[in-house]
Amino acid sequence: xxxxxxxxxxxxxxxxxxxxxxxxxxxxxxxxxxxxxxxxxxxxxxxxxxxxxxxxxxxxxxxxxxxxxxxxxxxxxxxxxxxxxxxxxxxxxxxxxxxxxxxxxxxxxxxxxxxxxxxxxxxxxxxxxxxxxxxxxxxxxxxxxxxxxxxxxxxxxxxxxxxxxxxxxxxxxxxxxxxxxxxxxxxxxxxxxxxxxxxxxxxxxxxxxxxxxxxxxxxxxxxxxxxxxxxxxxxxxxxxxxxxxxxxxxxxxxxxxxxxxxxxxxxxxxxxxxxxxxxxxxxxxxxxxxxxxxxxxxxxxxxxxxxxxxxxxxxxxxxxxxxxxxxxxxxxxxxxxxxxxxxxxxxxxxxxxxxxxxxxxxxxxxxxxxxxxxxxxxxxxxxxxxxxxxxxxxxxxxxxxxxxxxxxxxxxxxxxxxxxxxxxxxxxxxxxxxxx
Numbered sequence: 001x002x003x004x005x006x007x008x009x010x011x012x013x014x015x016x017x018x019x020x021x022x023x024x025x026x027x028x029x030x031x032x033x034x035x036x037x038x039x040x041x042x043x044x045x046x047x048x049x050x051x052x053x054x055x056x057x058x059x060x061x062x063x064x065x066x067x068x069x070x071x072x073x074x075x076x077x078x079x080x081x082x083x084x085x086x087x088x089x090x091x092x093x094x095x096x097x098x099x100x101x102x103x104x105x106x107x108x109x110x111x112x113x114x115x116x117x118x119x120x121x122x123x124x125x126x127x128x129x130x131x132x133x134x135x136x137x138x139x140x141x142x143x144x145x146x147x148x149x150x151x152x153x154x155x156x157x158x159x160x161x162x163x164x165x166x167x168x169x170x171x172x173x174x175x176x177x178x179x180x181x182x183x184x185x186x187x188x189x190x191x192x193x194x195x196x197x198x199x200x201x202x203x204x205x206x207x208x209x210x211x212x213x214x215x216x217x218x219x220x221x222x223x224x225x226x227x228x229x230x231x232x233x234x235x236x237x238x239x240x241x242x243x244x245x246x247x248x249x250x251x252x253x254x255x256x257x258x259x260x261x262x263x264x265x266x267x268x269x270x271x272x273x274x275x276x277x278x279x280x281x282x283x284x285x286x287x288x289x290x291x292x293x294x295x296x297x298x299x300x301x302x303x304x305x306x307x308x309x310x311x312x313x314x315x316x317x318x319x320x321x322x323x324x325x326x327x328x329x330x331x332x333x334x335x336x337x338x339x340x341x342x343x344x345x346x347x348x349x350x351x352x353x354x355x356x357x358x359x360x361x362x363x364x365x366x367x368x369x370x371x372x373x374x375x376x377x378x379x380x381x382x383x384x385x386x387x388x389x390x391x392x393x394x395x396x397x398x399x400x401x402x403x404x405x406x407x408x409x410x411x412x413x414x415x416x417x418x419x420x421x422x423x424x425x426x427x428x429x430x431x432x433x434x435x436x
Contacts, residue, residue: 017049020085046284057090069381082096084100084105133177202280203251207285209258212286213286216348220354239252283316288321297315318344318346332345340363356395368428372428380421
C-alpha cells in the first residue's frame, strides 16, 4: 500500500483537549480560540485537561503524571484523538501517542488539518499539502520493522527499509509540489506586474481570522466569497476590480486570516498568497471591535505583516461588528490632524458604515484632479453609462449630431482609464491640478 494511502488523514471525531499554562502571558494560548479551532476542524470535544508548568517536559511535554491522566480520559471517553494546544516536537508527539495509545495532534497539526479542509483553489491545495508533507517528513519513524528486509528469492542485501522508502516518497513529492507552486507563483507575479503596468492600486484586506474579512469583501465587491462564523472559513485570496467614485478603478484583495503563533511553515507555504499583502498599495486592517482580546489580536496581525515584509504599506484600521458593542457606536471615520482617515467604524454584516469605508479608501488615491470637456459618440451607450460612474459631471448636453457632451472633474487615474477611448470624438483640458 502506498505511503499516502496509509497516512491518509482520518476525520477527527471524539477529542480530548490538553492545555498547559506556563505562567507566561506571551506564550499563553487563548482557550476560547483553542475551542474555536477544534470546532472548525469538526471534532467533538469530550473533555479539557489543563495543567500548570514552568517549562515543557522533554519527553511528554505535559509530564508523565498528566500524560497518564490523558490516557485514562482517552479510555473513559473512547476518544479518537488527543489535541494539544501547543507545538510539540516530533519526539514528544510520538512518545505521548505511544503512551495514550491514540492519535496525538498538536496546535500546528490542528491548523494544518483545518487548512486541508478549507483549501479550494489549486494553489491553496498545493500549499497545504506541501506544509503537511514537510511536517510529516520530520515525524516519520520506524514503524514497520517487519518490512526491514524486503528482498525475496534472488535478492541480495537487506534491501530498502520501509522507513527509507517512506522518506524517499515524501521528499520526492515535496520537490514536485515546490516546482508546481513556483510555476503558480510566477503566474501570480505576471498578474501582479500587469496590474502595476495598468497603475491600478491594490487594496488588501488583512486581519485576524474570523474578523469578518470575507463578509466585508462581499459587501464591497459583490464577489460571493464563502463566509461563515468560523476560524479559517476561507483560505484562498480573491481579487476583484471595483470603481471608487472620485478615485477611479482599484483592485480589492481578500486574504487568509491571521492567527497568533501562526506556524512558520504556513507563512512560508502561503508566500504567494501573502505577497498580495506586501505588494499592496493600502492595507485594510480589519478588527473585530467586540472581541475582548482585540488589542492582542491586532498585535498578532502586525507581527505577521512584519514577517511578510509589508510594514511600510499604508494601513487603514477598520473596526468591524460595531453592532455588537455595548454601548453602541455609530458608523464613523476618525481622521488625524492632517485630515487623513485613520480608523473606520462599521458593521459589515449589517451593511452599516461600508459607504464610509469606501470614502476613506478613496481618499488615499484621489491625488490631483482635472476638469475636461468630452464629446462622446452618439452610439456609445455603454461608455456613456460608464462616465456616469466616474468622477463628477459638471455639465451635460448634446451637439447637433446628437453626440453627448460632458464637462467633468476626474482624478488622474480616472482620466487615464478613459482618455484613449475610440468613442471619444474630442477632448479638451480646461483646468489641471484641481484640489478635490
